[in-house]
Amino acid sequence: MKVQNNKAWFMVMPVLILVAISAIIPLMTVVNYSVQDSFGNNEFFWVGTEWFQEVLASERFHNALLRTLLFSGIILAIEIPLGIVIALAMPKRGWGVSVCLVLMALPLLIPWNVVGTIWQVFGRVDIGLLGHGLASLGIDYNYTQNNLDAWMTLILMDVWHWTSLVVLLCYSGLVAIPEVYYQAARIDGASRWAVFRFIQLPKIKRVLLIAVLLRFMDSFMIYTEPFVVTGGGPGNITTFLSIDLVQMAVGQFDLGPAAAMSLIYFLIILLLCWIFYTVMTSYDNDEQSSSNKGVQ
């Protein structure tokens, strides 16, 4: 009878093979590189956790990590509230709905490197609308030389590109709120702020969590756009972890440290996502435990 059970392995085999090729084998390659050193000639030497220690101790990594954290923090602080405000202001019915949705979806349809190129040209002082416009207003703006200008340009670009995602998610949450909640709020004499604070915000909490997670992961891993616009400069002021990683792996061909760094990078993202998720869903858990209490 036991032989029959082996059939199950054939059933899951296609999935196992696909996952192995797409995820497990590449990941193991990286793990493999991260614990070995190579001096060319395809010779590898076991180094244990040395690369990890080196990366974790390096100032270069610390700075890149701080820059990336700062960037994600600023992005979330701008895009989430802005997205909510825009979603609240969008019409809920009528012809305006489709117009707004299409307008909102447009930036999301543009490939990353195209967005980068658009802003790279847009911000140029000699020919760019933004750069030249600011210059003719007498504002000394140059994203290739000024640190602050470079950051502002990248942040503005990301806000332009990705706020739509937050808007669309929030909007979907808002239109799902039954009309009766608003009616009850009117009966209770609630102010506009109270309606937002006690009805709309709690009801869009779940989609907002998804928006925060997506925007955090995306901005924390951002590569193409800053690479195209600033290339990590001026100096290395916009060299985020991803850019640093590519420089190390492809530019300097330091496979060992690069592999160690990508694993650390991956774990940091995982950890931060877990923290976001735990914090934002802790309220639901509270509620679950209190309802259990009620049953007892």
Added chain:
Amino acid sequence: MASIKLQEIAHRYPSSDDYALRTLKQTWGDGGAYALLGPSGCGKTTLLNIISGLVRPSEGRVLFDGVDVTDLSTEQRNIAQVFQFPVVYDTMTVAENLAFPLRNRKLAKQEIDLRVADALAMLGLQHRANDRARSLSADDKQKISLGRGLVRTDVEAILFDEPLTVIDPHLKWQLRTELKKIHQRFQHTMIYVTHDQTEALTFADQVIVMYQGAVVQIGTPQQLFESPEHTFVGRFIGSPGMNVLPCNIEGADAVFAGNRIPLQRVISDTGQRYELGVRPEHIQLSASAGIPLNVTSVEDVGRHKIVRGRVEDTLINTIVNDGVGIPENPRIVFDTDKINLYADDYRVGND
């Protein structure tokens, strides 16, 4: 507390050609308990929302105690409303939910605490006061919705929009009793929308039956049962509803399926469509006399049996009390004094 007067109210939603609510004149006395009864889509909720100001009527005026409030917003009208689905503010505790309408109206904190404690006691929710409202069961949530109206002092009327729809049957009865008690204690004007006749008849002093956007009868539960003004009321109220039998008029008799049924008065036939309305309770089965009934089914519902059958093409239901036998070839006999005559669906009066 206030009397509510509707002057020639009518309403049509912008998306529709037809009136959701046809012209309606109605006064609701101060402190009365009224039920709006009717099938889904008959305009009950529209009417309720017009009173609370959530919907502005396309025609007519709404008066509270003689003051025109048609153009006032819901917030300015001092109406409490309980909806079909319980509305609670998820992030707040039970007590905070009850305090919410008072906070919005900027009452002093002590006053709020006092009133909330009072409402909690009244609803029997003291032990859940500090629990999150979201963790409560549907009936407790519905109590919170009601409580948000009860805490207020400025409430002119409490409107209920099918408030017991999502409540378990055994709790429905309990909540209805509590509503009655609250009504007796506070004497709020209460208007209660439902499609459940038991709810309407037990809750209200006066029941307003609506059908296709119009009021077809206003009366006490007894009036609705004994003399339905419209065949719809007869069919809708009672279980099973009134039998409606097509007939012709010949002098002082109605002729139904070739049988003469005395009307005890002469009716002049004006060429309308005539029907007899007779309650299943007012039909007796007999072995010898009467109109032969072709029985199709007998349902035992506990206290009595429902005998369903046909006379020619007309369906007829009768009620037979427990312990009374059903003859083999039953014939039906009407209690002639309990028969109503309808012309084009409206009852022909005795005068």
